[in-house]
């Protein structure tokens with residue numbers, strides 16, 4: 280390289296000539312000399328740039344087509360253990376990622392179907408266990424800790440079934456039954472099943488509940504548990520008691536029917552003779568002895584009348600359905616009863632009647648009249664005598680839909696809520712012995728139900744009572 284004074288750089292080359300002492304020197308401006316090399320350099324640079332850009336583009340493409348689908352797939356896979364089967368998968372991705380996605384999606388659907396099936400079956404099992412009428416417990420065979428309990432078991436222990444879990448089953452027994460319970464569980468665990476005909480469970484509040492227990496060992500996979508099915512025996516025991524009571528009552532009923540029959544024959548004679556005696560006494564001369572005689576006869580007449588009413592009522596009650604029905608005017612039945620009850624009512628209440636236009640009803644006039652008579656006498660009994668102006672007994676009849684309604688209301692003492700649920704029970708009475716037998720309302724309900732009718736009551740203590748009698752309209 281030769282540098283000239285004007286800063287021009289020259290490129291010089293010297294070649295020795297053969298056989299002469301001369302050399303040839305060629306000098307060239309270096310820009311001209313390197314022009315082709317500079318061009319090559321530029322081309323190389325440009326090629327490098329193009330290749331770099333291509334490499335970058337390729338990487339981006341690979342990233343977009345391979346890495347992105349894998350990220351989406353990973354996210355979808357993470358959702359599975361969390362129970363989220365709905366996350367998107369890149370199933371349209373080409374090549375391997377696409378294949379992988381589709382396979383994953385198919386596996387995920389199969390898993391979801393299997394899981395749903397398991398949940399449905401668990402739900403069915405839970406429902407059938409919960410709808411059982413017996414208390415069912417799953418119990419650890421070694422510790423006797425409760426693993427699971429159904430709805431009825433919760434009802435029995437008066438807590439939520441979940442609250443029974445982890446408690447020891449032996450704690451459900453009263454102290455004196457615990458050893459028997461432990462021995463039974465041990466026997467079942469060894470033999471595979473067993474039954475305890477009767478044992479008590481403790482109820483909250485210190486009570487006892489008799490139950491029978493059928494138990495078996497259930498093996499599932501590698502584990503096993505005891506299934507204890509406890510059946511409440513209290514209803515059966517109550518029924519057995521009631522049955523024996525009913526048997527006794529039916530024997531008493533047969534005896535009573537005989538006695539009633541015996542009584543119903545002489546009573547009319549007694550009544551007739553007393554009537555005759557009353558007439559004879561009326562003809563006697565007035566005096567203290569005559570007055571005493573008259574009052575004695577009056578008392579005897581009232582007593583025999585009452586005895587006849589009781590005999591008649593009991594015979595109707597014992598007779599059952601004789602199937603006889605006819606059509607009659609309910610207002611006639613009311614009027615007949617009012618006439619008979621007049622004696623009881625007149626010193627106690629003002630009687631108000633609102634007898635509507637009611638078509639004929641189904642039943643027997645005398646029987647329905649007996650119902651009204653009992654209602655009117657009951658009303659009278661709940662009103663103190665002496666001030667009929669202040670008290671009221673009202674009878675209203677009307678039609679409502681397919682039925683005739685007759686309401687008998689009074690402004691008497693009313694019925695206490697605990698008595699209200701029992702007034703239709705045979706022999707329930709709040710009246711002193713000799714005044715009420717407690718059969719009036721039981722007979723009334725019986726009469727009405729035999730003819731397709733009914734009776735209901737509303738009452739407020741201190742304000743009064745309303746009985747509503749319903750009767751079917753005759754076609």
Ligand SMILES: Nc1ncnc2c1ncn2[C@@H]1O[C@H](COP(=O)(O)OP(=O)(O)OP(=O)(O)O)[C@@H](O)[C@H]1O
Nearest residue numbers: 657658661693702708709715716717718719720744
């Ligand atoms: N209108 C009423 N007001 C208040 N209590 C009533 C009324 N009607 C009935 N009761 C109550 O219902 C009980 C039962 O009545 P029910 O007619 O069956 O028997 P009783 O009147 O006691 O006796 P029986 O009618 O056999 O002579 C009565 O003892 C009374 O306590």
Ligand SMILES: [Mg+2]
Nearest residue numbers: 653657719720
């Ligand atoms: Mg009565």
